[in-house]
Amino acid sequence: MTTDDPNATLPGADPPGHHFSLVIGVTPSPAERLRLTELLDGVAPLLLVADLDELRELIAPEREAVPAPPATRESPPDGALVIDAARSTARWEGREVPLTRLERDLLACLTAEPVRVWSYAELHRTVWHDAPTQRRADVQSLVKRLRRKLDELGTGVTIVAVRGVGLRLTDHRRPGVRGG
Known part of the structure; x- marks a missing residue:
């Protein structure tokens, strides 16, 4: 239906002067x-x-590209996974993937102590900033997405489950996992 009358209301449309609420x-x-x-x-x-x-x-999903931070005096060793918290990205050998805040925080947590096994409750408290729940689904879903992104980078770094304890970061190729 079309009309030239500016005061006409289309079927299913909000009446004039009514604002959409969200x-x-x-x-x-x-x-x-x-x-x-x-x-x-x-x-x-x-x-x-x-x-x-x-x-x-x-x-605003189409953000302008944020320029890479200036090189620091100490550049990461070759093959190191670098988490750029400011840009919310993970970089490895010239490739980069964007991370959500939750993915970034989980990866930063795991890279802070790469050999430590983190319990689900510790990860939930650290990443979500609230009391741990009995549901592991939140952490497991986030880990699944993060594993996919790490695999996309081709790092050899992944998150592994330690039965009965929790999760930890593992580099199948060589050590060199570092937070930035």
Whole structure:
């Protein structure tokens, strides 16, 4: 349906003067996101994100390229995985992949102590900044995405499960995992 009348209302359209409402919830806690979903069901369309970085990515996904930081006095050794926290990327031998805030924080946590085995509760507390839940699904889902990105880089670095304990970072080729 088309019309030349500026005051005409299309079927299904908001009436003149009515503004579209959208509720945006920002919380790293899956339990809190579920609670918000239940509280606001039917009130308005709801967008839930874990953090402001995720919201910014949804609102403006085509960001300008951020120039690489100037070279430091100490450059990483060849074959080192470098996590650039400022740009939220992982770099290896000239290749780079973007990381979400959660992926970046998990990788930074694991690279801080590469031989340490982290429990799911420790990772949840460190990455999501809330009390650990009994659900491992959050951590496992994040690990799955991060493994895929590390594999995409061709690093040989991956996250392995240590049965009954938790997760740790492993370099199948050689040591040289470093946070930046």
